Amino acid sequence: MIQALKPKKAILMLIMFTMLLALFAAGGVQRASGAAAQFKLKALFNIDAESGTYEGDAAHSFTFDVDLKDGLQTVDIPVSVLKTLVDGKLGSIAIVPAEAAMDEEGEIVNGWPESKDALYVDQMSVGGMKLFTNEAQRPFQFLNFANEDDPYYTYTINGIITKKCGVSDSKCIAYSVAGSAGASWMVFNDPIDLAGMTDKDKLKFQIDLSSVNYDNWVPAASKKQPSVNEAPPATVEIGPGKTYENINDFAWETLKAGDVVYIYYRPEPYREKIGIFAEGTKEQPIIIHGVPGPGGELPKIDGSGAVTRALNPIPNANRSLVRIGKDSKKAAYVTFENFEVLNAHASKKYVNASGAGASYAVNAAGIWIDNGDHVTLRNNTIHDNGNGIFGTSSMYVWEGALIDYTSKDLLIQGNSIYGNGNIGRMFEHNSYIAAIGTVYENNHYGDLLAGSQGYGLKDRGAGTVVRYNWIEGGRRQIALDDAEDTPRIVFDKAYNSSFVYGNLLxxxxxxxxxxxxxxxxxxxxxxxxxxxxxxxxxxxxxxxxxxxxxxxxxxxxxxxxxxxxxxxxxxxxxxxxxxxxxxxxxxxxxxxxxxxxxxxxxxxxxxxxxxxxxxxxxxxxxxxxxxxxxxxxxxxxxxxxxxxxxxxxxxxxxxxxxxxxxxxxxxxxxxxxxxxxxxxxxxxxxxxxxxxxxxxxxxxxxxx
Incomplete structure (x- = not known):
């Protein structure tokens, strides 16, 4: 999701390290149906949430075989064996490649098969107790234990409930897997007491090491691009001689469906941050509309010295100038159009909540779409920021709560995006978006900041469409990379469909x-x-x-x-x-x-x-x-x-x-x-x- 997440700092490294202490584990009794090529998996039990280590040593994990053919297979672990592996109570389970190891160069070998990208688990029970079925609410959370300084920005969760992957094409647990060795833990809300169970009882589940069945997806036709003067009548007016002289004189926290906010050009830039945390509808969208000056000049939103409305605080204030959506509040059916957005850059300062000057982060964005649904950026000029446009989705645990959202259906249309990035760094780009269904059309991407090593257009989404753009400059003009923000993008039906047509590169x-x-x-x-x-x-x-x-x-x-x-x-x-x-x-x-x-x-x-x-x-x-x-x-x-x-x-x-x-x-x-x-x-x-x-x-x- 951000520049810290690179292969050398893999999100599951701590789990992999602890798992490697038990490379040669062997289990008791197991049963897996079928006779195709076998792959050894291992069940680990009872993670310690503080240290990231699991209960037991090499002899206290359970190894079993699965076929590499597609199809759910049954695994049974007798409770008599399970009692030797855990200390009385079952608190959590993780499933990992049994023979994974780390070579001399620090790379994982014998990890998940490269031909497989999903692990499905269904119909899990122990004794007569259902731990997961298609009907029951799951009594557990998915957790990774990533060795990162700031878990807020790590892909800390890997595991979702996905349709049509279980018994009878019903919902099941789905993990995204790749060539490394890690997997998430199912951590039960209440540990399961095994004391009252007999030795004949079993921990039983269906499992499939398989591949995602993606649809043959085709994008929709191009959408009309309104001119800078096309907008519904204003419900709110901001600017010289208007109801509100300054941007943050308006109570943005009261923004609602159907509001059309006109912000008029003035020679002096608006040195104010904007936070848009409201939901419109298809019938009543929210439109933030810049009204150009007499010569077509766009209203300027300038990050240098920008202040924030105290009653509408913007989280991670050092990382954006215009923030659309946040983890706790979705922004839906929002259009932001006809503005010049500049100077959300580490070389500049803004005014923080205490009234003191503070510097922007190196990855600050002119416009940050976070938890956005049907968000349109149109006819804007976006320059001299860390990232020009930044779009994010996330799945993580923060102070014990699961934060889970995916941005989707973003339209980046008719913008001029140039001069963004940081000298000597390759992690900030003219645009960088992780969402489902992002369409880039009619944009003019220019050179990044001189000395920057970032890309023109970087995308980590599903169903990405890049059409009718002029993309010039950047270390790469286009980078369509994996979805490290959330497995929900990986499992989206259009993850494997990408279209790039009619562009000038x-x-x-x-x-x-x-x-x-x-x-x-x-x-x-x-x-x-x-x-x-x-x-x-x-x-x-x-x-x-x-x-x-x-x-x-x-x-x-x-x-x-x-x-x-x-x-x-x-x-x-x-x-x-x-x-x-x-x-x-x-x-x-x-x-x-x-x-x-x-x-x-x-x-x-x-x-x-x-x-x-x-x-x-x-x-x-x-x-x-x-x-x-x-x-x-x-x-x-x-x-x-x-x-x-x-x-x-x-x-x-x-x-x-x-x-x-x-x-x-x-x-x-x-x-x-x-x-x-x-x-x-x-x-x-x-x-x-x-x-x-x-x-x-x-x-x-x-x-x-």
């Missing part, structure tokens, strides 16, 4: 001394404890232009970089073990001595249909004998036929003699309805002209 001649500095788009994941997106990246009719120039690391005036002697190149897709359907795209390298194009430098499967590449491209720079999974209609050349590719002009529309005209293939079936628009400079889109056979790239040439 433009890479400058950046040179970063950091991993992943030469890639345009990342698809998959970067957290070893969370299942990657394993579906198809649908990458259609994009125009990709790189200005990266050829050089050798450690030479050519750039000494001191990592990997000295490595030849500079531009990698188009970093998608290890994943599948990319690339069709109708143009991939061009520009400049006097451009670095070669490399389609991929990992073991991803790339399918190519009717794409255009600059001459001299490689499928895999390191393995020249590799070829794409499919390669049909590929064109190459020196000049794709853009009007003017020169930096400073950047007109990527097509000339009359372009080789891209009528060279596309279109999309099959219902997918053909998706590519209906093309980007308009800037922050708009228009209907893509229908000229018969489609052209390659983001623009259609109009024959005159």
């Amino acid at each position: 433009i890479e400058h001649d950046h040179l970063f001394d950091t991993w992943g500095d030469d890639e345009i788009i990342n698809f998959g994941g970067d957290n070893v404890t969370v299942p990657d997106r394993h579906g198809t990246l649908n990458f259609w009719n994009n125009t990709v232009v790189t200005y990266r120039q050829q050089r050798v690391y450690g030479q050519d005036g750039v000494p001191g970089l990592k990997d000295p002697g490595r030849t500079e190149r531009t990698v188009l897709f970093y998608a290890p073990g994943k599948h990319v359907d690339a069709r109708g795209n143009v991939f061009h390298h520009a400049g006097a001595n451009p670095a070669p194009l490399v389609i991929t430098d990992d073991d991803g499967t790339i399918e190519l249909r009717n794409n255009w590449f600059s001459e001299g491209y490689y499928y895999d720079f390191n393995e020249p004998d590799r070829v794409p999974a499919k390669n049909m209609g590929t064109l190459t050349g020196v000049d794709p036929g853009f009007v003017d590719v020169t930096l400073g002009v950047q007109n990527y529309k097509l000339k009359a003699d372009s080789a891209l005209i009528d060279a596309g293939a279109g999309l099959n079936g219902s997918l053909g309805e998706l590519l209906q628009k093309q980007y308009v400079l800037h922050q708009q889109s228009e209907k893509r002209p229908d000229q018969g056979k489609p052209d390659i790239g983001a623009f259609e040439y109009v024959k005159k």
